[in-house]
Amino acid sequence: MRYSGEKRFSMWTSFSLIILAIFSVFIIYPLALVLYKSVVDPHSGSFTLDYLLKFFTKKFYWSTLVNSFQVTVCSTLLAALIGLPMAYVMRSVKIRGSSWLDILIVISYLSPPFIGAYAWIQLLGRNGMVTNFINELFGITFDGIYGFAGIVLVFTLQSFPLVYMYVSGALKGMDNSLNEAAESLGCGRVERIMRIIVPLIMPTLLASSLLVFMRVFADFGTPMLIGEGFKTMPVLIYTQFMSEVGGDDGFAAALCVIIITLTILMFFAQRFLANRSTYSMTALKPMAAEQAAGLKNMLSHAFVYLVVGLAILPQAVVIYTSFLKSNGGQVFTGGFGLQSYEATLFAKDNEVIWNTYMLGVISISIIVVLGILISYLTVRKRNVLNSTLDTITMFPYIIPGSVLGISFLFAFNNPPILLSGTALIMIIAFTIRRLPYTVRSGTAVIGQISPSVEEAAISLGASEMKTFTKVTVPMMMPGVLAGAIMSWVTIISELSSSIILYTNSTQTLTISIYTEVIRGNYGNASAYSTVLTITSILSLLIFYRLTGKRDISM
Incomplete structure (x- = not known):
């Protein structure tokens, strides 16, 4: 202007x-x-190009990139698979204490991921409370959540609130008359979700998933604490640069260039996909939560309470153990x-x-x-x-x-x-x-x-x-x-x-x-x-x- x-x-x-x-x-x-x-x-x-060749010719180094993608892709997909239905259930079904649950979800997201990592160590580490209980109850030797599974668990529970907040905002601005029109034409609930709601919120889902992807891909604290032998790129960069026996600045810089290139490419790829599937609408009739009954009501409450409980558990453990x-x-x-x-x-x-x-x-x-x-x-x-x-x-x-x-x-x-x-x-x-x-x-x-x-x-x-x-x-x-x-x-x-x-x-x-x-x-x-x-x-x-x-x- x-x-x-x-x-x-x-x-x-x-x-x-x-x-x-x-x-x-x-x-x-x-x-x-x-x-x-x-x-x-x-x-x-x-x-x-010696530094770059050093990375790509030695499995010890390039395997960390593979590890990073494995953790990030799995965590992002799981975060989306939890955040999307959470947002839909909270927007479409009246859940008791929903306002407080919203606050708890936000609080769980605001906590640094590595705090969740060490909270889960206290629960499911080798000497964790839950680990000891499982080992005594079943007479087994559970070795804890260290490695790939533990990292994905922490990242998923810490990242799904971001998807939830974005998708919830998109559903709030969606015109529910489209959903009602599809219902009047004979579409079932699952079909309406997959063919109407998901396509309409896809740009928002992609945007939030990108933010989760970037956050997980770049996180250093969580894999450092519970990764043990499972190293990721941020951990490799840190150890190469801060090595006690003399860090290699050139190699650390090459690692930085690789990760910068990848994140920029992913960022522009997401923007391209989002721009291809952008919708604009006015919520003349916004989606309103309705009172459910019977099994649907029980399953909705159980799902929401279970997910929120797991998400806020690290904060509760931290405060309790303090x-x-x-x-x-x-x-x-x-x-x-x-x-x-x-x-x-x-x-x-x-x-x-x-x-x-x-x-x-x-x-x-x-x-x-x-x-x-x-x-x-x-x-x-x-x-x-x-x-x-x-x-x-x-x-x-x-x-x-x-x-x-x-x-x-x-x-x-x-x-x-x-x-x-x-x-x-x-x-x-x-x-x-x-x-x-x-x-x-x-x-x-x-x-x-x-x-x-x-x-x-x-x-x-x-x-x-x-x-x-x-x-x-x-x-x-x-x-x-x-x-x-x-x-x-x-x-x-x-x-x-x-x-x-x-x-x-x-x-x-x-x-x-x-x-x-x-x-x-x-x-x-x-x-x-x-x-x-x-x-x-x-x-x-x-x-x-x-x-x-x-x-x-x-």
Whole structure:
């Protein structure tokens, strides 16, 4: 939208150029440096493909890529197979306590996957509560959930809420008269679902499945904790770069290039498929939940309660074990006590908690400002420059956090921009990595605001900037806050990039949880995790309070 009398080079063009310059320094330059290091010999400075050949010619390395695809594909399919029927049942059948179940589903998604991993270790690990019960009951030796099956279990239960939230939003906007018309023509329930509902929500299902795919493919903590011999690409990248016997920067860079190429190809493939099957409709008669009876009612409630119970179980286990008596946070001795909290929150200076909140608040403040500006520019000031800006904004989302962390160390470990080891590099990484949530949410909401509202304000004498700050921004805020809450919670639970960038002075809660789990201090890890879980829940409740919503629209 270009207002009458607006100059070709305006204040908005300046904003676009400034943001693009920032992204060039903190996204394009680090990634270009990764590409450079992957094909240049560090000694001779000549072009080489040795690092890439090393990966593809040795099974030990390329098998990790196969492992990653196996885990990711299985987890994504299972998440879709659970999330889709969950959304349909919750939208079509009246479920007791559905509003609370929605909140529990969101909470289960907001928790970092690796917390779910170590919670399941306490349940189904070699010495887990459920494992011991099964072994004593059946007289067998169950070896736990380690490896492929355990990783898929954790990822599936942690990822299906994303599919659920997206599909639930799509069903909310679907015109149910189409479903009723098909029913009047003799279509059965299953046939209506497969031939009408699924095709209509397919773009949303593909979009949510892509997000699940990217998240699972890029996750480092879960396979690191319970993978044991089953290595994935993020774990290989981390171990190659951080090896105690001297990491190989060139090979780590080549691994980063491979994973960047794959994620970008998958991203554009999903967008192509989604664009081919896009539908637009107005929900003149939205789908409404109806009271079911008999077997259908019992099965619907049983299915929903079972899935939600399994999804929220890791958080319940974490909170429960944090109050068990322990020997220095390592061995649970029976009964309840506060030893885990005494060994963590009260026995230490708690810098990790302060760091988490401080870095998070600064990052989310920058994200909200940039998110509003970028959303406005890409929707209201459409041009090649802002389209480029919009595309670059998505890069950090589809690129694994470990890759971003390594690229930052490559780029900012030496003058003239020396940032490694500082809090600033953590803030920049968090901001760049979690900005897309707020940008996508802000873009969606401003697309629903009629330009005539802004034009009316300008016609009454308000300047364009005043119209933007007094009219547009307030109308955007509900959508921006929806994205901001996702950005905030994922910032405070970020592990993949921070595990590479942190120092002792910038250690956060997630890093502390991870290190305690690695040491076997499950009590201490539970105490830290409980603080993180309570923070996520309070953040969600504050969001509901500020916006008046009872869900996070996706």
